[in-house]
Amino acid sequence: MTQSPTPALDIVGLVKDVGPITALDGRMKRIISNISLQAHFGAVTALLGANGAGKTTTIECAQGLQRRTGGSISLLGQDPENADATLRARVGVMLQDGGLPPAARPLALLRHVASLYENPLSVDALAERLGIGEFSNTTIRRLSGGQKQRVALAASLLGNPEVVFLDEPSAGLDPQSRIMVFELIRELRDAGKAIVLTTHLLDDAQRLADYVYIVNKGESVTEGTVPELLRQSTATAAHRVMTFEARPGLDTSSLQRAGVLCEETRPGSYRMGGSLEADDLGRFGQWCSSGSIMPTSVNLASQSLEDVFLAIAESLDTEIS
Amino acid sequence: MSTLFGGAPVGRPASLSRRVFNQGKYEASTMLRNGEQLVLMIVMPLLGLIALAVTPILDGMGDSRINIATPGILALCALSTAFTGQGIATGFDRRYGVLRFLSTTPLGRTGLIAGKVIAVLAALAIQVVVISTVAAFLGWRPEVGGVLLGIPLLILGAITFTALGLLIAGTVRPEATLAITNLGWILFAALGGIVLPADKFSPTMAAIVDWLPSGALGTLMRAALLEGRVDVFAIVILLAWAVAGSVAAIKWFKWN
Numbered sequence: 001m002t003q004s005p006t007p008a009l010d011i012v013g014l015v016k017d018v019g020p021i022t023a024l025d026g027r028m029k030r031i032i033s034n035i036s037l038q039a040h041f042g043a044v045t046a047l048l049g050a051n052g053a054g055k056t057t058t059i060e061c062a063q064g065l066q067r068r069t070g071g072s073i074s075l076l077g078q079d080p081e082n083a084d085a086t087l088r089a090r091v092g093v094m095l096q097d098g099g100l101p102p103a104a105r106p107l108a109l110l111r112h113v114a115s116l117y118e119n120p121l122s123v124d125a126l127a128e129r130l131g132i133g134e135f136s137n138t139t140i141r142r143l144s145g146g147q148k149q150r151v152a153l154a155a156s157l158l159g160n161p162e163v164v165f166l167d168e169p170s171a172g173l174d175p176q177s178r179i180m181v182f183e184l185i186r187e188l189r190d191a192g193k194a195i196v197l198t199t200h201l202l203d204d205a206q207r208l209a210d211y212v213y214i215v216n217k218g219e220s221v222t223e224g225t226v227p228e229l230l231r232q233s234t235a236t237a238a239h240r241v242m243t244f245e246a247r248p249g250l251d252t253s254s255l256q257r258a259g260v261l262c263e264e265t266r267p268g269s270y271r272m273g274g275s276l277e278a279d280d281l282g283r284f285g286q287w288c289s290s291g292s293i294m295p296t297s298v299n300l301a302s303q304s305l306e307d308v309f310l311a312i313a314e315s316l317d318t319e320i321s
Numbered sequence: 322m323s324t325l326f327g328g329a330p331v332g333r334p335a336s337l338s339r340r341v342f343n344q345g346k347y348e349a350s351t352m353l354r355n356g357e358q359l360v361l362m363i364v365m366p367l368l369g370l371i372a373l374a375v376t377p378i379l380d381g382m383g384d385s386r387i388n389i390a391t392p393g394i395l396a397l398c399a400l401s402t403a404f405t406g407q408g409i410a411t412g413f414d415r416r417y418g419v420l421r422f423l424s425t426t427p428l429g430r431t432g433l434i435a436g437k438v439i440a441v442l443a444a445l446a447i448q449v450v451v452i453s454t455v456a457a458f459l460g461w462r463p464e465v466g467g468v469l470l471g472i473p474l475l476i477l478g479a480i481t482f483t484a485l486g487l488l489i490a491g492t493v494r495p496e497a498t499l500a501i502t503n504l505g506w507i508l509f510a511a512l513g514g515i516v517l518p519a520d521k522f523s524p525t526m527a528a529i530v531d532w533l534p535s536g537a538l539g540t541l542m543r544a545a546l547l548e549g550r551v552d553v554f555a556i557v558i559l560l561a562w563a564v565a566g567s568v569a570a571i572k573w574f575k576w577n
Contacts, residue, residue: 063425064425065421065424065425065576065577083429084429085334085337085340085427085428085429085432086333086334088334088425088426088427088429089332089333089334089426089427090331090332091332091425092332093422093425093426095418095421095422095425097417097418098417098418098422099417099418099419099421099422099423100417100418100419100422101351101414101417101419102413102417103351103355104351112343112344112347113426115335115340115343116334116335116340116343116344116426116427116428117332117333117334117335117427118333118334118335118336119329119332119333121325121326121329125325126325129325152422155422157326159331159332159333159426159427160326160329160330160331160332161331161332162331162332187325187326188326190327191326191327192327193326
């Protein structure tokens with residue numbers, strides 16, 4: 001894809017040790033051994049990995065919240081470890097745990113955060129945009145997870161930053177909040193901001209990200225746009241999955257053939273997967289009509305980012321063992 | 322709908338003084354709206370003042386009861402707000418990630434600490450006005466010179482106890498901070514020479530208490546407000562605690 005030459009964030013060969021760890025006889029533990037990443041303006045860059053892969057540590061090093069052990073980081077052309085107020089004003093941060101005082105009320109807190117900027121966005125407009133008005137005077141400890149996330153997101157955007165870090169932005173979001181937050185992230189991208197988000201949810205990455213970095217056990221594993229990643233993975237290239245719901249205990253042996261497996265995953269739920277071809281769908285139709293089977297739902301999916309991710313994780317585990 | 326970010330100017334920080342002032346104002350108003358903090362900051366020192374004024378505990382120590390009691394109670398205010406109050410608030414802010422979030426805003430870590438000191442001083446100013454007014458009604462008549470001497474000494478005490486409170490809040494879990502700073506408040510207040518002059522107890526006890534920040538601040542406040550002088554030994558001890566507390570807090574404070 002075409003990207004502007006100077007990235008908003010450039011991480012090269014990040015290394016991070018923590019410790020000393022008592023369980024390791026006082027030695028340091030290396031939690032990130034080699035992560036590199038570039039984030040560009042006008043794009044959503046996702047750092048995707050399982051819990052404990054090093055996503056949060058990576059972006060906290062990029063924010064200057066943690067000191068790195070090795071490698072280099074350039075955030076808007078500066079080292080985030082020496083960030084001054086001017087750089088911090090150009091960068092918005094939404095922490096994974098929100099970082100909001102439980103006794104505060106959303107609107108008062110947002111007004112205070114806005115007062116730290118010379119030219120903040122309108123608190124009211126942002127609160128309205130994120131639907132914060134309906135609970136603006138409830139203490140933060142009483143809010144739902146999704147409401148807290150929206151307040152934390154608003155707080156990170158008050159300065160109208162050029163770079164926005166969102167650590168697990170959809171964690172704990174109800175469907176309505178999720179739509180609201182995703183729309184806002186796209187709007188930020190369209191306004192030319194560089195958005196860096198972490199997620200362990202492949203669906204989020206697939207929906208939001210222009211460019212994805214997959215990290216595993218503290219290392220960059222692969223990167224690309226979502227379509228590129230889907231093409232890249234040969235392990236599951238021919239993988240399609242059909243799931244359907246019907247009455248329990250059906251004989252599915254006639255649906256199977258070499259390379260295609262059908263099984264009842266739990267009573268009434270069936271999964272047919274492998275190198276599915278058009279003929280397999282024909283056989284499925286015949287199977288239904290001959291057995292007077294009316295499925296209550298049928299779903300056919302090509303491989304998803306999840307398959308790519310699982311295949312990568314699997315191949316790494318095999319390499320290690 | 323999409324004009325929220327596009328047309329707006331990108332982030333610039335407010336001036337340092339405004340950031341620190343706004344943070345101090347915000348923290349002070351948070352403190353004053355917290356019921357438990359108000360009990361600790363206003364009710365307990367007031368009860369102490371009245372108890373010392375109406376009971377014979379301080380009798381035989383020279384001057385009138387209220388004249389001996391008030392300097393110590395003012396010192397107790399600094400202990401309540403700076404050490405216990407600010408310590409507990411910071412401990413829980415640290416747990417909830419509030420310190421980390423604010424340190425990513427233009428406020429930064431230095432601004433956050435400066436804001437806390439301002440909040441402590443603002444709350445202390447309110448305490449001093451309330452306590453002094455009640456003490457005046459009970460017959461407290463300090464020398465003007467003593468008052469002018471007492472104010473900077475009380476500020477030094479507040480800074481010392483803020484450093485010690487932040488040191489505890491920044492190194493142990495918030496529950497432990499809660500326990501340590503509350504226990505510290507009781508021990509300093511009852512036995513630490515802050516309210517009751519140390520020579521009220523045994524000479525051995527007095528010798529120990531003289532080296533504590535609480536004993537030093539109590540002695541300094543009484544020397545200033547009763548005799549209009551600076552106790553040199555006590556100010557050396559208090560300054561040493563201020564420096565040691567600040568250095569240790571800067572070195573060992575963990576943000577997360």
